[in-house]
Amino acid sequence: MAEIRLNAVAKAFRETRAVEALTLTVGDGEFVVLLGPTGAGKTTTLRLVAGLEAPDAGSVFIGGRDVTAEPPAVRDVAFVFQQYSLYPHLSVYDNLAFPLRSPTRRTPEAEIRAKVDSIARLLHIEGKLANRATELSGGQMQRVAIGRALVRSPAVYLMDEPLSSLDAKLRAELRLELKHIQQDLGATMLYVTHDQTEAMTMASRIGVIDRGRLVQVGSPREIYENPVNTYVATRLGQPGINLVPAGVFRDSGLPSATQTVGVRTEHLAIAKGGPGLAATVTRIEHLGDQSHLHLDLTGRTIVTLADPDSAFAAGDRVGVSLKGALLFDANGERVAA
Known part of the structure; x- marks a missing residue:
């Protein structure tokens, strides 16, 4: 070789x-x-x-x-x-x-x-x-x-x-x-x-x-x-990474250069009546070993994973908290956390 x-x-x-x-x-x-x-x-x-x-x-x-x-x-x-x-x-x-x-x-x-x-x-x-x-x-x-x-x-x-x-x-x-x-x-x-x-x-x-x-x-x-930028971040991940304006998480202590927050499923904590931002479950896709959970977060749709036997249902009000995320500037380049 x-x-x-x-x-x-x-x-x-x-x-x-x-x-x-x-x-x-x-x-x-x-x-x-x-x-x-x-x-x-x-x-x-x-x-x-x-x-x-x-x-x-x-x-x-x-x-x-x-x-x-x-x-x-x-x-x-x-x-x-x-x-x-x-x-x-x-x-x-x-x-x-x-x-x-x-x-x-x-x-x-x-x-x-x-x-x-x-x-x-x-x-x-x-x-x-x-x-x-x-x-x-x-x-x-x-x-x-x-x-x-x-x-x-x-x-x-x-x-x-x-x-x-x-x-x-x-x-x-x-x-x-x-x-x-x-x-x-x-x-x-x-x-x-x-x-x-x-x-x-x-x-x-x-x-x-x-x-x-x-x-x-x-x-x-x-x-x-x-990933070095948003383009690379969107190449991998199932479901795909959620790119959310930094203003949605304005109270999360993000660096000043942050314009976009890249949120993968492992970056979110979701619970009924839990702390964090209020969101609504709009749809659940059952895929057998896992489910895709679609949430309306301040008018924006984000998709994450949920356990297939979780008690979530369409219309539920939940609390969404960040457990870490990928941060990007106005040009889509990575910002250090």
Whole structure:
């Protein structure tokens, strides 16, 4: 495996600046997730690493070697796309074996058979090797696409939202499998997604990207607990963080620079007839193991979690107290508590 290093990489498409002076290091054997909405520059960053796009500025290093001017074929990367990109006329076995039969890395058939069988068992598709790719379910097709990358043992793996088109149950299963595989192989992996659950559960570190700029890099816990601004704060958390004008909590002794208070569910104490600000329960969403509690707080809606067997009901008057919060200034930047 190998380290990935991007030094002040930039890429524009006509008037659109897709990536702007992005600097990032993915350590050898590390699983880094780029998190951001559609259009943030995540896929373009992957394509710059793979050599599918040429940077307008900056440089790309893989394994300590400057590959900025090298074509994709010699960079020794495997790319898993959002869509399956399988060869429909080939069997699952031949799809998996295809990278090992290319002229640049011709492999003996016995070795191909051993590698394909091993990866198929790892991904639980060993019973589908004789099937055509078109005879598989969506989840099985995605496993084949991932397997085609794994069978090569490249220097680095690049993954572009490979689970986004799967149903929720299968996404959860493959998240666990993919993380286990990455750990077992000691693979260097750069993975992009807009899904906060994927980022939180899979990443060694998360890089939050906004309009081509890398805003913050850190462990999932660091990103969640210590976001540098409101943009980062809204990327993680379920339910999402509540951004409330500081004036609502004017008696809470907030620093003078505070304009917005970021309130997560763990920052609130709620009790019927309890102390604090008066609020009204407007709606309860029962989600089985937990409930989302919607409150009207001085005309503003905030959402928090409640125990599923709590006695709250729509229309209840409750007291809301802060137990800590994230504070932001007028520009949305973090203010020290």
